[in-house]
Amino acid sequence: MVAGLGSWCGPALYSERHGLRRHSFPLDWMQSPFLPDVNTLLRNKFQGFMEVENIIEKDILANYVDDNGYPIFKSGTSESIRAHYVTDIKYNIDSVHDFPMVPNQDWSVQYPPYKIRLDHRIQTFLNQIAQSQRTLFIRYEWMPTSYEDVINLKSILTDMTNGNFNLLxxxxxxxxxxxxxxxNFGTPEDKICWVQVSRDNCTNTSVWNDLLSGITLLN
Known part of the structure; x- marks a missing residue:
């Protein structure tokens, strides 16, 4: 199984394009820029995540997408539907594609069905990584990455999984x-493949082809 861990949509989007993504997971279409916050979220098993009392809206433009990461367009047009950009201030994680803008309607009107979808994604994630015999986790880092945070992530994933896993x-x-x-981080026994790419190449197809080359799903 392949599971994206943020920090943006890239891991989910390009896993989808390479036929490696079979489920919608909670961090797929979110911005989760700070690895320590993601570690806390995972350690807490998403407890209190995106609760309505912890959400604020930011004045940032975003697009509404479906579960596969494809933009949803206004009926009969090539204009994509805009989305509200909302932030969970407890975990510093942004939902940027889940709340379509509707004229004269606050984002909170759409919160109840959104929370149902999110809870389903969370439960699917927790169940799948616990049951999978072999999992590849992909974390994309925009910020300088600390060794301690990466080791903490590995430790948390060890507690959450029962099978073998690797972290890209x-x-x-x-x-x-x-x-x-x-x-060339550590040894194969460390289960971590740490690579660097140019910041300008985040959507470079050839770079993602290199990253995901040779990865297949066994069943």
Whole structure:
């Protein structure tokens, strides 16, 4: 199984395009920029995540997408539907694609069905990673990544899984890199593949082809 852990839609979107994504998970279409917050969220098994009393709206434009990451367009047009950009201030994680803008309607009107979908995604994630015999987790990092945070993530995932897993950590850097740079982190027993890519190449198809090359689902 392949499971995206943020920090943006890339891991889910490109896993989908490579035929590696079979479920919708809670962080797929969110912005989760800070790994320590994601670690806390996972350690807490999403307790209190996106509760309405912890959500604020930000004045940032976003697009409404379906469960596969594809934009939803206004009927009969090529104009994508805009979405409310809302933030969980407890975990510092943003929902950017889940609340379509409806004229004269507050985002909170759509909260009840959204929370049902989110809770389903959370339960699916927890169940699937516990049952899977082999899982690849993908975390994309926009920020400089600390060794301690990565080791904490590995420890948390160890507690949440019963089968084998590996972590693909994709760290972006400002320098110009051609393709993917392997950081040669640790040993295979560490279960962590730490690579760097140029920040400008986040949507570069060839880079994602390199990252996901050779990965297949067994069943």
């Amino acid at each position: 950590l994709v760290e972006t850097v400002d320098e110009e890199l051609h393709g993917v740079k392997d950081m």
